[in-house]
Amino acid sequence: MGLCARRTELLTELAREIEARGARAIVYAVDVVDTPEMAKAAADFVEKAAGVDLVIANAGIAIPTGILAGNSEPIGRLLRVNLVGVTNTLVPFVPTMVAQRSGVLAAVASAAGHRALPGRAAYGASKAGVIEFTSALRMELYGTGVHAMALCPGFVHTPMTAGLSKMPFVIDLDTAVTLMSRAIVRRRRTFTFPWQLRLMRPILRNAPEWLIRRIAPPPRPEER
Numbered sequence: 001m002g003l004c005a006r007r008t009e010l011l012t013e014l015a016r017e018i019e020a021r022g023a024r025a026i027v028y029a030v031d032v033v034d035t036p037e038m039a040k041a042a043a044d045f046v047e048k049a050a051g052v053d054l055v056i057a058n059a060g061i062a063i064p065t066g067i068l069a070g071n072s073e074p075i076g077r078l079l080r081v082n083l084v085g086v087t088n089t090l091v092p093f094v095p096t097m098v099a100q101r102s103g104v105l106a107a108v109a110s111a112a113g114h115r116a117l118p119g120r121a122a123y124g125a126s127k128a129g130v131i132e133f134t135s136a137l138r139m140e141l142y143g144t145g146v147h148a149m150a151l152c153p154g155f156v157h158t159p160m161t162a163g164l165s166k167m168p169f170v171i172d173l174d175t176a177v178t179l180m181s182r183a184i185v186r187r188r189r190t191f192t193f194p195w196q197l198r199l200m201r202p203i204l205r206n207a208p209e210w211l212i213r214r215i216a217p218p219p220r221p222e223e224r
């Protein structure tokens with residue numbers, strides 16, 4: 001198993017846990033925005049593991065973007081991590097998977113990618129981009145044996161959501177992992193969860209903006 005993120009100590013700790021269970025773990029302390037380093041890590045993993053079955057592009061950030069202050073720099077950072085980070089993670093594995101005629105390329109998007117929300121312009125755009133990217137990639141890979149998919153969680157209890165007070169339909173991390181694992185095994189396309197959000201998805205997509213403004217008001221100005 002290959003593990004990629006920036007904090008080496010956490011990666012090493014996780015690798016130890018994985019190895020204690022009898023699997024092999026290779027650590028790559030790389031920033032997903034670094035295109036050449038991500039390609040190098042992918043090539044190294046494919047060589048050491050003699051192939052690849054599954055890649056999960058999970059890295060993502062949700063930061064205040066300073067949109068009301070007219071500052072586009074944090075927006076650029078968010079889009080690079082959440083969107084370019086996903087393409088940097090998945091694309092280097094495409095040739096190997098196509099040659100093998102097997103493999104799954106999964107990206108963690110968000111239910112926020114299904115509908116524009118006030119105060120979430122950059123985050124929503126990045127996740128909508130991930131959903132569209134994986135959908136197009138899946139069609140492009142049709143007939144090769146390789147599957148591309150997007151996982152679209154609602155709120156999940158993780159460090160990212162630790163400071164949030166209102167989280168409708170929030171689920172715990174273990175439940176999210178179980179649901180995502182099942183979706184990967186079943187080769188779902190764009191998998192939205194929990195079920196309440198999956199049911200609401202067509203309604204939300206078509207709801208008028210006045211209704212969206214009422215049910216999902218923008219966060220406080222300092223959080224935007």
Ligand SMILES: NC(=O)c1ccc[n+]([C@@H]2O[C@H](COP(=O)([O-])OP(=O)(O)OC[C@H]3O[C@@H](n4cnc5c(N)ncnc54)[C@H](OP(=O)(O)O)[C@@H]3O)[C@@H](O)[C@H]2O)c1
Pocket residue numbers: 004005006007008010030031032033058059060061062081085108109110111152153154155156157158159160161
């Ligand atoms: N939690 C939710 O409610 C929720 C809902 C919908 C979607 N999501 C999505 O789920 C994914 C995981 O989120 P989470 O809630 O688990 O967030 P988290 O607790 O903040 O974890 C984010 C992970 O991404 C890694 N990461 C962040 N920036 C990176 C970078 N530039 N390069 C490499 N790794 C990077 C972090 O490791 P390092 O800091 O060590 O690099 C960390 O492992 C994200 O894509 C997020 O948008 C979360």
